[in-house]
Amino acid sequence: MLKVENLTSYYSNIKILKNLSFNLEKGKVLCLLGRNGAGKTTTLKSLMGLVDKTEGKIIFNGEKISGISAHLIPQKGIGYVPQGRRLFSELTVEENLEIGLLTRKKGENIKNNVLTMFPRLRERLDQISGTLSGGEQQMLALARALCIEPSLLLLDEPTEGLQPSMISLIRKSILELKKQGVAILLVEQRVEAILSIADEILVIENGSIVYTAEANEVVKDHKKLYSFLGV
Amino acid sequence: MDLGPYLLFASLEGLVHAAVLSLIALGLSLVFGVMRIVNVAHGEFFMLGAILAWWVSSFVLGNPALGFLLALLVAPIIAGIIAMFSDWLILKHLKYDPEATIIATIGILYIIQQAALMTFGPDARPVEQPFNVRLDLYWFGFSAYKFFVIFASIILLLSVWLVMAKTKFGLLLRATQLDSETAQAFGIPISTVYSLVFGAGAAIAAVGAVLIVPIQQAHYLMGGEPLLLAFIVVIIGGLGSLRGTVAAAVLIGMSDGIISVFFSPTLAKILATLLVVFVLLIRPNGLFGTAKV
Numbered sequence: 001m002l003k004v005e006n007l008t009s010y011y012s013n014i015k016i017l018k019n020l021s022f023n024l025e026k027g028k029v030l031c032l033l034g035r036n037g038a039g040k041t042t043t044l045k046s047l048m049g050l051v052d053k054t055e056g057k058i059i060f061n062g063e064k065i066s067g068i069s070a071h072l073i074p075q076k077g078i079g080y081v082p083q084g085r086r087l088f089s090e091l092t093v094e095e096n097l098e099i100g101l102l103t104r105k106k107g108e109n110i111k112n113n114v115l116t117m118f119p120r121l122r123e124r125l126d127q128i129s130g131t132l133s134g135g136e137q138q139m140l141a142l143a144r145a146l147c148i149e150p151s152l153l154l155l156d157e158p159t160e161g162l163q164p165s166m167i168s169l170i171r172k173s174i175l176e177l178k179k180q181g182v183a184i185l186l187v188e189q190r191v192e193a194i195l196s197i198a199d200e201i202l203v204i205e206n207g208s209i210v211y212t213a214e215a216n217e218v219v220k221d222h223k224k225l226y227s228f229l230g231v
Numbered sequence: 232m233d234l235g236p237y238l239l240f241a242s243l244e245g246l247v248h249a250a251v252l253s254l255i256a257l258g259l260s261l262v263f264g265v266m267r268i269v270n271v272a273h274g275e276f277f278m279l280g281a282i283l284a285w286w287v288s289s290f291v292l293g294n295p296a297l298g299f300l301l302a303l304l305v306a307p308i309i310a311g312i313i314a315m316f317s318d319w320l321i322l323k324h325l326k327y328d329p330e331a332t333i334i335a336t337i338g339i340l341y342i343i344q345q346a347a348l349m350t351f352g353p354d355a356r357p358v359e360q361p362f363n364v365r366l367d368l369y370w371f372g373f374s375a376y377k378f379f380v381i382f383a384s385i386i387l388l389l390s391v392w393l394v395m396a397k398t399k400f401g402l403l404l405r406a407t408q409l410d411s412e413t414a415q416a417f418g419i420p421i422s423t424v425y426s427l428v429f430g431a432g433a434a435i436a437a438v439g440a441v442l443i444v445p446i447q448q449a450h451y452l453m454g455g456e457p458l459l460l461a462f463i464v465v466i467i468g469g470l471g472s473l474r475g476t477v478a479a480a481v482l483i484g485m486s487d488g489i490i491s492v493f494f495s496p497t498l499a500k501i502l503a504t505l506l507v508v509f510v511l512l513i514r515p516n517g518l519f520g521t522a523k524v
């Protein structure tokens with residue numbers, strides 16, 4: 001469903017990503033690991049068309065989406081949860097969801113489904129999103145992306161700064177989406193947080209892929225993966 | 232005239248200027264708020280509104296109200312289109328870089344100013360008042376048209392507020408203002424939003440110009456002073472804050488009017504500038520601005 005071929009990205013002419021290639025199938029979770037500054041966020045941003053300049057090819061559902069305007073990408077069915085959540089912090093919870101629904105016609109239904117998944121948000125529709133707790137903000141960031149009804153979901157460190165109960169809630173949501181057939185590209189720092197839900201693992205270093213593996217292989221033998229992550 | 236009535240008269244005059252000033256400042260503040268660029272050419276869109284009002288109304292003979300109404304419709308549209316064109320031709324290619332756009336809009340300022348001079352000439356152009364009624368306010372007579380200017384400005388300010396606060400388009404603008412990158416990731420076409428905002432900012436200033444030109448006359452150099460005052464208003468009110476812009480416009484417009492009547496216009500400008508220094512020292516984000524803006 002997602003095919004990335006030789007993706008190279010630049011920020012003001014500095015090469016950040018170098019010839020990344022990978023595939024992601026429906027209902028699978030691909031986990032992107034790497035140290036700080038390795039280029040994980042840049043990879044997701046490149047997929048969303050938010051990087052100054054990219055080369056290579058990104059094909060989504062048989063359609064080339066590299067090079068098209070960034071605002072056209074969500075309507076293809078790609079939902080994005082940015083690192084640090086990036087809520088529209090002065091807007092209410094409901095307004096944030098409205099923005100998520102911009103590309104969709106039957107908005108009320110979708111909103112209802114999403115709020116059923118996160119009942120805490122339903123109680124707080126009129127609250128300014130910047131005043132939500134960290135966990136609630138992360139829920140909203142996920143809920144906002146789900147309003148797109150994505151068939152591909154890009155998650156950038158969704159468990160960053162959350163307590164264990166919140167992390168397990170996020171994990172549960174990811175598993176649920178996976179069951180529904182959503183393809184998920186997940187960026188994580190903590191390996192142990194993702195091993196159980198990932199299908200495939202990809203390690204980036206200095207903008208290049210240095211290691212790929214099936215998750216079940218890694219479960220059997222951590223050593224090699226850990227050596228790449230330097231933990 | 233006694234001091235009391237004289238003060239009332241000066242306040243009313245001040246209110247007329249405050250009304251128009253709040254429109255000009257609103258346009259400037261909207262553009263800065265959403266696009267994060269300082270539009271130095273903003274005063275020229277005001278000037279264009281005034282000159283176009285003269286030009287358009289000169290085609291309509293007979294009842295001056297008809298020409299005025301036509302101008303009120305056409306001048307802001309043309310000014311808005313010229314603004315959108317300069318956005319498309321220049322600002323877009325600078326990727327709205329905050330510094331580059333300052334230089335670019337200075338360039339746009341001179342181009343528009345010289346183009347207006349070459350097209351319409353150096354003379355001050357009068358526009359007839361759409362209706363010529365004097366209201367008797369017991370101590371003095373006051374033009375009904377000036378009340379209309381105040382009224383029309385309030386209507387426009389309220390409409391802009393309604394659009395920003397209550398409509399889907401307003402929501403898009405606020406989201407773009409808060410985080411343009413994330414806005415794109417949710418399907419908001421920010422280059423279209425920017426173009427519309429730049430056009431709307433110019434059009435709002437042009438409406439202010441059409442309203443004031445029956446009192447003030449149109450001239451190709453008339454954009455400088457309102458630009459200065461609009462900057463003062465926006466700094467005092469807090470950049471990007473609608474409420475603050477209106478409050479500061481009333482403060483500056485009224486005191487400018489009153490001080491000009493009692494003392495001199497120069498003193499009024501000096502005091503306004505001092506107020507800016509004072510506000511910047513005490514509250515660098517403006518009286519109504521938040522730290523984040």
Ligand SMILES: Nc1ncnc2c1ncn2[C@@H]1O[C@H](COP(=O)(O)OP(=O)(O)OP(=O)(O)O)[C@@H](O)[C@H]1O
Nearest residue numbers: 011012016034035036037038039040041042043083
């Ligand atoms: N807007 C930008 N302009 C210039 N350079 C950038 C920009 N964003 C990121 N970079 C650089 O690109 C490199 C990769 O950054 P990226 O954010 O993709 O890392 P990351 O793997 O997500 O790191 P982290 O785990 O800390 O989030 C870094 O060296 C960073 O400094």
Ligand SMILES: [Mg+2]
Nearest residue numbers: 040041042083
């Ligand atoms: Mg990152």
